[in-house]
Amino acid sequence: MPDDAAEFVQLITADGSRPSTSLFEAWVTDIDDAQLVARYEDMVVVRRIDVEATALQRQGQLALWPPLLGQEAAQVGSARALEDKDFVFASYRENGVAYCRGIPAVDLLKVWRGTSQSGWNPYDFGMATPQIIIGAQTLHATGYALGMQNDRSDVVSVTYFGDGATSEGDVSEAMVFASTFKAPVVFFCQNNHWAISEPVGLQSKEQLVNRAAGFGMPGVRVDGNDVLAVLAVTREALERARRGDGPTFIEAVTYRMGPHTTADDPTRYREPAELAEWAQRDPIARLGAYLRSTGALTDEVAGTIDETADRVAAELRAGCLALPDPEPLSLFEHVYSEPHRGLDRQRDHYARYLAMFETAPTRPAVQS
Amino acid sequence: MTSQVMTLSKAINAGLRQAMTDDDRVILMGEDIGKLGGVYRITEGLQDSFGERRVMDTPLAESAILGTAVGLAYAGFRPVCEIQFDGFIYPAFDQIVSQVARMHARTAGAVTMPITIRVPFGGGIGAAEHHSDSPEAYFMHASGLRVVSVSNPQDAYTVIQEAIASNDPVLFFEPKRRYHVKGDVELESSGQGRNAMDTARVVSEGRDVTIVSYGGLVQVAVEAAQVASTEGVSVEVIDLRSLAPIDFEAVANSVRKTGRVVIVHEAAESGGLGAEIAAGITERCFYSLNHAPVRVTGFDIPFPPAKLEKYHLPDLDRVLDGLDRALDRPNSLSGLEIS
Structure with a gap:
C-alpha cells in the first residue's frame, strides 16, 4: 500500500475509529452525528445512483457510464463544504458532487444516453457542464475565480480533476494563473491511482501534493476515503480563498474501485489484490462503523437510508427510460447565439430534405 | 460626425x-x-x-x-x-x-x-x-x-x-x-449597424472579373484592378471581411455579373478559404461562370524565411497573372494541360 495514515490528513480511520488528534478537527467542530449520518446517506445514495447507472449501461440504456465507486467520500466531503453561491468546474466523474449540488440524478444520464451534451443549466446549480477534455476545466475555474475577484465577490470556484490530469499542460497553466493573481479557486485533485490503465506513478514520481509548492500555493494531502477529513481540508481551502489569500491544491487520496468507464476492463492492467486492499478502506463502510460505534446509525436509520436510495434509483431508471430523443432539426440549435447565414442555409436545406419523406414514395430496400 | x-x-x-x-x-x-x-x-x-x-x-x-x-x-x-x-x-x-x-x-x-x-x-x-x-x-x-x-x-x-x-x-x-x-x-x-462584421464589402465595382480577397491582400487586389483597367479590363474587388460565415450573397451577385473570379489569399492553397469560395460560387452560379474559379494563394509550404517571402506571397504580378488565367488571356499556365 503506497499510502499510510501518517502521510495525509485523516480524522476517521479505515476501521472506523476517531482519534481526534488532528489539527483539522478544528474545522469540523460543528459537525455532529446527525450531520455525519446525512453525509452517510449522501454516500449511500450516490453509490446507489452509480450502481443503477452502471446497470442501465449494461442493459443498453446508456452508451457509457463513468463509475465513481470508491470515491464517494472525496466527492461528498468536498461538495458539502461548498456554499450554494460557489461554482464547480468538474470532470465527467463527479456525479457525487453533482448530487450534492442538487442536480436531479436523471440529468446526469442525458449525456451518456446521448440525448444532449449537457444535463443541466450550469447557473441553476452553480456547477458547469462536466468537462471531458482532461484538465481543461481547471482553466475555466481559474477564469471564473478571476471574474469573482474583479466583482469583489466572496464566491469561490472549485475545480475537480484526477491524477492523470496533473500531467496536462492546462492544469499547470491554471495553477500558474491562479497563483499569480491569487485567484479564489480550489484545485481538488482526486488521486484515484488510475488514469484508465496508467498508474499514478506514471504521472509523477513525487506525491502530487508536492507540485503545489512549485506553483507557490499551499497544498494539503487528505485521506480521500474519509468524508470528514475531506470536509475539513476543503473548508480550510475555501476559507483561504474567500478571505483573499488565493488558491489551494488538495490531493485527495482515494481509489477508483471500478473501471474507468463501462467500456474499460481493469483486470487487464491491475492486480485483484490491490482492489481487495482498498476495499478495506471503503469510505461508506468506515463512516458506517464509526456511526454505529457512537450509536447514531441504527438498523432502523440504515434501513430508512436504503429505502431512500432505492427510491432515488427507481426514479432514475424511470426518468432515464422516459428521456425523449431529440428532434433532427435540433442539430442546428445553439451552435451560434445569433443568426448565421451559413448554418441557417444548411438547416433550411436539411429541413427540405426531411420534408421530402413526408410526400415522396419510399425507395425499394437494397437487396444485400 | x-x-x-x-x-x-x-x-x-x-x-x-x-x-x-x-x-x-x-x-x-x-x-x-x-x-x-x-x-x-x-x-x-x-x-x-x-x-x-x-x-x-x-x-x-x-x-x-x-x-x-x-x-x-x-x-x-x-x-x-x-x-x-x-x-x-x-x-x-x-x-x-x-x-x-x-x-x-x-x-x-x-x-x-x-x-x-x-x-x-x-x-x-x-x-x-x-x-x-x-x-x-x-x-x-x-x-x-x-x-x-x-x-x-x-x-x-x-x-x-x-x-x-x-x-x-x-x-x-x-x-x-x-x-x-x-x-x-x-x-x-x-x-x-451590425453589418460590417457579417457582410462583404465591394471595394471597387467592375464588369469583367471579380477578385475576392481579405486582410492584407485587399490592397494588392485593388492595385491589380487599377493596372488591369489600363488594359481595358474592368475588375470588381470584394473584401470579404467575414471569413466564417462567408457572405456568398455578395460574392455570387458579383460573379453572376462578371462570370469570372480570382480568389486571393496568403494562406496555403489546400483546404484554404479559396477552396471554400470556389466551391460555394460553383454551387451558386455555375451557369454564370465563363471560367473555372482561379486561386492565387501562398504555396503549400511552411512560411519561408524572410528573404523568400516575396516569392511565396501573392503580389501584384501574380494577381495579374491570375486575372489573365480567369480571362483566358495569355498567362503563366498557357499551353499547360490541366493536371
Whole structure:
C-alpha cells in the first residue's frame, strides 16, 4: 500500500475509529452525528445512483457510464463544504458532487444516453457542464475565480480533476494563473491511482501534493476515503480563498474501485489484490462503523437510508427510460447565439430534405 | 460626425477604447498588452485608462489566456484576448475549438461565450518563423466560431467593436502589414449597424472579373484592378471581411455579373478559404461562370524565411497573372494541360 495514515490528513480511520488528534478537527467542530449520518446517506445514495447507472449501461440504456465507486467520500466531503453561491468546474466523474449540488440524478444520464451534451443549466446549480477534455476545466475555474475577484465577490470556484490530469499542460497553466493573481479557486485533485490503465506513478514520481509548492500555493494531502477529513481540508481551502489569500491544491487520496468507464476492463492492467486492499478502506463502510460505534446509525436509520436510495434509483431508471430523443432539426440549435447565414442555409436545406419523406414514395430496400 | 485620419493599428486601439467605455464587462487579456501596450502597441494607453484588472498582462500561456477567458465569460465578462502572433495561437487551439467554440451549443444556449480573439496575422513584414502565419482556415472549420478580418482603418474601428458586442466568439485577424496604413475613420460609426462584421464589402465595382480577397491582400487586389483597367479590363474587388460565415450573397451577385473570379489569399492553397469560395460560387452560379474559379494563394509550404517571402506571397504580378488565367488571356499556365 503506497499510502499510510501518517502521510495525509485523516480524522476517521479505515476501521472506523476517531482519534481526534488532528489539527483539522478544528474545522469540523460543528459537525455532529446527525450531520455525519446525512453525509452517510449522501454516500449511500450516490453509490446507489452509480450502481443503477452502471446497470442501465449494461442493459443498453446508456452508451457509457463513468463509475465513481470508491470515491464517494472525496466527492461528498468536498461538495458539502461548498456554499450554494460557489461554482464547480468538474470532470465527467463527479456525479457525487453533482448530487450534492442538487442536480436531479436523471440529468446526469442525458449525456451518456446521448440525448444532449449537457444535463443541466450550469447557473441553476452553480456547477458547469462536466468537462471531458482532461484538465481543461481547471482553466475555466481559474477564469471564473478571476471574474469573482474583479466583482469583489466572496464566491469561490472549485475545480475537480484526477491524477492523470496533473500531467496536462492546462492544469499547470491554471495553477500558474491562479497563483499569480491569487485567484479564489480550489484545485481538488482526486488521486484515484488510475488514469484508465496508467498508474499514478506514471504521472509523477513525487506525491502530487508536492507540485503545489512549485506553483507557490499551499497544498494539503487528505485521506480521500474519509468524508470528514475531506470536509475539513476543503473548508480550510475555501476559507483561504474567500478571505483573499488565493488558491489551494488538495490531493485527495482515494481509489477508483471500478473501471474507468463501462467500456474499460481493469483486470487487464491491475492486480485483484490491490482492489481487495482498498476495499478495506471503503469510505461508506468506515463512516458506517464509526456511526454505529457512537450509536447514531441504527438498523432502523440504515434501513430508512436504503429505502431512500432505492427510491432515488427507481426514479432514475424511470426518468432515464422516459428521456425523449431529440428532434433532427435540433442539430442546428445553439451552435451560434445569433443568426448565421451559413448554418441557417444548411438547416433550411436539411429541413427540405426531411420534408421530402413526408410526400415522396419510399425507395425499394437494397437487396444485400 | 467626427472623422479622423488614423492608422489601422490606431483604429483598433480606438475601437477597443470605445468598447471598454461602452461596457465595463469588456476586459483585455494578453502577453505584454498592459504596460508595454502590446508588441504592436494596439493596446497602448488602455491600461493607464482602465487599470490592471481590465487590461491584464497575463503569464505566457496561450491555452490559459483562452481557458480563463472561458471562465470569465461564464462569470459574465466579455474577454478580448490578444494572441501576440499568429504562430503562437496553436497552444490555445484546444481551448478555442473544444471549449470556446462549443460551450454555447454544449449548454443548450445557457452559457454564452462573447470572447474576441485578436490575432495579428500574415506575412510581408520580413519576420522570423511563427510570426507570419495565416491560420484562419483552421478556425473556419470549427463550428461555433466566427472569423473576420479587416483591411482598412474604418473597418478595423467598426468591426472590432462589433466583434466584442457579438455574443458569439469571434476570431479577429489583423493584417500586420497594414497596421501602419492611414485612412479616414468615422468615429461615430454606430449608424453602420451590425453589418460590417457579417457582410462583404465591394471595394471597387467592375464588369469583367471579380477578385475576392481579405486582410492584407485587399490592397494588392485593388492595385491589380487599377493596372488591369489600363488594359481595358474592368475588375470588381470584394473584401470579404467575414471569413466564417462567408457572405456568398455578395460574392455570387458579383460573379453572376462578371462570370469570372480570382480568389486571393496568403494562406496555403489546400483546404484554404479559396477552396471554400470556389466551391460555394460553383454551387451558386455555375451557369454564370465563363471560367473555372482561379486561386492565387501562398504555396503549400511552411512560411519561408524572410528573404523568400516575396516569392511565396501573392503580389501584384501574380494577381495579374491570375486575372489573365480567369480571362483566358495569355498567362503563366498557357499551353499547360490541366493536371
